Amino acid sequence: MKITVSINLGGYSFNIDEDAYSELKLYLKNLELHLADEESSSEILSDIETRMAELFRSRLTPYKQVISMTDVKEVIAIMGNPEDFSDGESSSRKAKFYTPGPHRMYRDPDHRIIGGVCSGMGAYWDIEPWIIRVIMVALAFAGGLGLVIYLILYIVLPEAKTTAQKIEMKGEPVNINNIKDSVKKEFETVRKNMKL
Amino acid sequence: MDLENTKAQMRKGILEYCILSVLSKNSCYASDIIRELKEAKVIVVEGTLYPLLTRQKNSGLLSYRWEESQQGPPRKYYELTPEGKTYLEDLDKSWDELVESVNLIRSK
Numbered sequence: 001m002k003i004t005v006s007i008n009l010g011g012y013s014f015n016i017d018e019d020a021y022s023e024l025k026l027y028l029k030n031l032e033l034h035l036a037d038e039e040s041s042s043e044i045l046s047d048i049e050t051r052m053a054e055l056f057r058s059r060l061t062p063y064k065q066v067i068s069m070t071d072v073k074e075v076i077a078i079m080g081n082p083e084d085f086s087d088g089e090s091s092s093r094k095a096k097f098y099t100p101g102p103h104r105m106y107r108d109p110d111h112r113i114i115g116g117v118c119s120g121m122g123a124y125w126d127i128e129p130w131i132i133r134v135i136m137v138a139l140a141f142a143g144g145l146g147l148v149i150y151l152i153l154y155i156v157l158p159e160a161k162t163t164a165q166k167i168e169m170k171g172e173p174v175n176i177n178n179i180k181d182s183v184k185k186e187f188e189t190v191r192k193n194m195k196l
Numbered sequence: 197m198d199l200e201n202t203k204a205q206m207r208k209g210i211l212e213y214c215i216l217s218v219l220s221k222n223s224c225y226a227s228d229i230i231r232e233l234k235e236a237k238v239i240v241v242e243g244t245l246y247p248l249l250t251r252q253k254n255s256g257l258l259s260y261r262w263e264e265s266q267q268g269p270p271r272k273y274y275e276l277t278p279e280g281k282t283y284l285e286d287l288d289k290s291w292d293e294l295v296e297s298v299n300l301i302r303s304k
Contacts, residue, residue, distance in 0.1 A: 011269035038247055039254055040250050047246045047250070047272070050226075050272075051246070080244065081241070084241055
């Protein structure tokens with residue numbers, strides 16, 4: 001027995017095995033990273049997703065309704081690795097991936113209590129978010145200053161939505177290995193939540 | 197020198213030309229283009245096509261329209277713009293010249 005996940009790929013809905021899902025997600029993340037410098041990268045991505053959806057559909061029958069790891073591996077082999085299909089300029093792009101990434105402050109939605117402001121600051125400075133929360137609350141009682149600061153930061157700081165942003169938030173270089181790690185972590189959390 | 201790398205470079209060079217040639221006959225859905233390119237063995241992994249298509253579209257050689265499909269979501273059909281057609285004619289000429297040059301050298 002296996003747990004399946006339901007996904008929307010290129011406008012089609014699929015049931016996909018849990019392990020196959022994490023493999024596919026990793027591939028698409030990797031792709032997104034490699035195409036990041038490309039003009040209209042989101043368009044390219046959605047075209048590729050549409051094509052993958054088509055390939056998956058051709059593998060499903062009334063007797064086989066769930067996408068397995070084998071399907072995902074086969075389809076990825078057909079589409080190819082992103083390293084293979086960026087053009088000649090890719091070498092300079094690749095070099096870019098391994099330089100230390102930008103360090104930006106975001107709101108951290110994964111560890112938030114209210115809006116993720118304090119958890120985001122904690123991730124940025126690498127300190128426990130509760131220390132910042134205590135300071136904030138103290139400031140809030142000191143004439144409401146904490147509330148004002150919180151509100152301004154909530155408006156000013158963007159939420160870390162993508163995996164790349166979550167890595168930037170911690171100031172780690174954005175590269176394939178990092179993305180792999182955080183996608184895996186994210187996936188583990190989803191799995192834990194589902195078992196509860 | 198790496199033989200596989202040289203081969204890949206050669207294919208990359210002509211791929212752009214091949215895409216335009218496929219589209220010169222009629223407007224196509226991306227998967228139709230892929231089928232033709234695969235039959236002709238100029239493409240190995242499918243992913244190569246999509247960044248190229250979008251780049252050609254952004255530089256005004258191609259345009260696309262959405263067309264309803266019975267099997268699912270609407271499909272993107274690509275076609276050559278007038279600019280793309282002149283571009284292709286130029287490429288046709290330079291391809292012929294290239295073939296001639298290479299043949300000349302090989303036959304000596």
